Amino acid sequence: MIELKGLTKVYGSKKKVTTALSGLSLTVDKGEIFGVIGHSGAGKSTLIRCINLLERPTEGEVWVGGVELTKLGKRELQQKRSKIGMIFQHFNLLSSATVYNNIAFPLTLNGTPKAVIKERVNELLALVGLEEHSDKFPAQLSGGQKQRVGIARALASDPDVLLCDEATSALDPQTTDSILNLLLDINKKFKLTILLITHEMHVIQSICDRVAVIHEGGIVEEGPVSEVFLKPKHFVTKEFINRDSVGDDGVKLAASVPRPEWAKLVKITFLGAKTYESVLSQVVRETGVNFAILQGTISTIKDVPYGKLTVSFEGEDSAVDKTLKLLQERDLDVEVIG
Known part of the structure; x- marks a missing residue:
């Protein structure tokens, strides 16, 4: 569903150049939840913004649904983007619009008839559990409710791919789990391909099928979550796992407990x-x-x-x-x- 080939993104001029991505290649299969984890500055946000060409790569190819986006003209690219939903860390909602109108916004831009918009928005309100909040404004919502609006808006155009840019990092742990469960339900119900980036191992562990670890603009480790999580090879992966692998429901005892030399x-x-x-x-x-x-x-x-x-x-x-x-x-x- 998503294939990145030799993706490179360079910012700046000859005097001061920053390489955010360096020859990165990645494949996301149709219908899977794929996670990309990395520290701040590793290139995660640049990577996800290159997939829908909000950032145009300096070199390389971006394929979504069998179409190479970097070869499309402006109008064709706009049409293809309508099938790539995106949710953001800080929600990016229209503060002066109601929940209903925020969700309806992409459909309104596409000239969708009002009757069709009403039916679709009501479906999405029910899906994300916000039927009673339709007429509220973003300032009247909690962080979790705002993100649910963002998810509903991203699904309005019936996308084939959903991109999640640190979608839970601004939320408390309990709300994070509810949003992750919602994304998991959406994936199962609609067979929607989801690619998410995060710096939280808990997010990867909770819902992802496969994971890639990004470091200094390149993929340093990739595979099924169980394989990468339980048998990490790269030091960055080990850092994430050592920091986050034991949760509130786990048991952790001091590894330095004295033991006999013959043990x-x-x-x-x-x-x-x-x-x-x-x-x-x-x-x-x-x-x-x-x-x-x-x-x-x-x-x-x-x-x-x-x-x-x-x-x-x-x-x-x-x-x-x-x-x-x-x-x-x-x-x-x-x-x-x-």
């Missing part, structure tokens, strides 16, 4: 149904090894549960080795770290 320190990762099975206790009963859990968390990646444990094993070397082998045979990821 072996191991990281064990559970994914899916294995998370809730007593695999560890079954194995140690079989091998006779003693263990202590030094650090642990249980959470979900989208709808898939996972668990991560740091465990200290004590016993004969052969028994500990057998324990690790049996854990691996039960499809757990096992890493000796000390």
Whole structure:
């Protein structure tokens, strides 16, 4: 649905040049929720604005729905943009217009008949749960309600793609979760392709199918969220995960707990149904090894549960080795770290 080929964006003149994107390539499949995560200044906002050509790339190609946007004329590009919805961090609502008129705005610009506009806006008000707020103005709404208006407006033209530019970073955690659930419902109901950029690992973990990590204008790691999240390779990815992987519902114990010199320190990762099975206790009963859990968390990646444990094993070397082998045979990821 979205394909970026060798995307480069350079700002400034010869004396002072800033390269925001450098030869970046990326593919987003139809119907998936794809996340791009990176620190401030990594190139996230430039990337998403290049997709609908609000920023025209210096080099490279932008394909959406099989059409290369960089080759289109002004009128053709406007028509194609109508099928690319966008929601923003700070909502970008018309302060002097009601909720109804904000949602209707793109349809009004396209010359859509009033009867059609009314039917479509009412559908969208119901979709985002704002039927009772139709006649209110943005100043009368909460942050979450404003973002729901922004989502409804982005969907007004029945887009094929929805771009989300840090759509939850101005919201509190509870409101963030409600907006993420709404985006997930929209994706499932309409098979809408969603590309979102964020600096919050929680957002990626909650709703995305795949993720790309952007750093200094390039993609440094990419793949299914479960793979990238549980087996990060690049130091930037590890920074995000170490900072955000343990949430309020997780358990985190000090990793520096003193342990005997003869103990072996191991990281064990559970994914899916294995998370809730007593695999560890079954194995140690079989091998006779003693263990202590030094650090642990249980959470979900989208709808898939996972668990991560740091465990200290004590016993004969052969028994500990057998324990690790049996854990691996039960499809757990096992890493000796000390």
